[in-house]
Amino acid sequence: MEINTLKRTTKTLYQISRTIVSGKYLEEILNLIVNVTAEMMGSRICSIMLLDEIKQELMIKSTQSLSDEYRTKPNIKVGQSISGKAVQDKKPIVVTDVTKEPGYMYPQIARKEGLCLLLSVPMIVKERVIGVINSYTLKEHQFSEEEIAVLESIANQAAVAIENAKLMEETLASREALEARKLIERAKGILMKKYRMTEEEAYKSIHRKSMDSRKPMKEVAEAIILTLDTK
Secondary structure, eight states, rough: HHHHHHHHHHHHHHHHHHHTTOOOOHHHHHHHHHHHHHHTTTOOOOEEEEEETTEEEEEEEEEEEOHHHHOOOEETTTTTTHHHHHHHHHOOOEESSEEEOOOSSSSHHHHHHHHOOOOEEEEEETEEEEEEEEEEEEEEOOOHHHHHHHHHHHHHHHHHHHHHHHHHHHHHHHHHHHHHHHHHHHHHHHHHHHHOOHHHHHHHHHHHHHHHHTOHHHHHHHHHHHOOOOO
């Protein structure tokens, strides 16, 4: 591997590794990954598609492409098109010219964007595929085994960063849900004591105020606590 390529690779892997412990939200991490990967690989378009494990579909979650047509192209099923096959087979796929590839689903978009070569690499963490990184170039190019290995390293490190970000967001959501439940329970107790309501009546009262005001039940509960709690 050339010295300059090695330096760029090391820099890219370092930038992605920092996101693993950065505490950044998923969207920020995805945007960072596609941008540093595009720079590293010399991509015309780089995109990350994440797998919906229930629907078994891949959807574009981040790309540095400015094309609305590319950004909004339909989801693809696992096994469909090039990215879907890369996920299904759990291995990289190289297509030298997507506009001439029978299995590629969107040749018209590729022609409009001037895309040619595609390297599609699955993102794998703990032997589980969570998505795929796609790198498109404007010209035909013969990827070396080293270049493919570099994008595999990026993809797998990105997979760890993405899974960590998802876990962090799920943890925050769980904490917020728990906090909301505690506030609603406290507000119910206040209504039950002050107005001699049953637990069901108190809950319905909070829910009704939430619907009428178009505010979350947590906010309604906080207002009840602030105005009626005499402790």
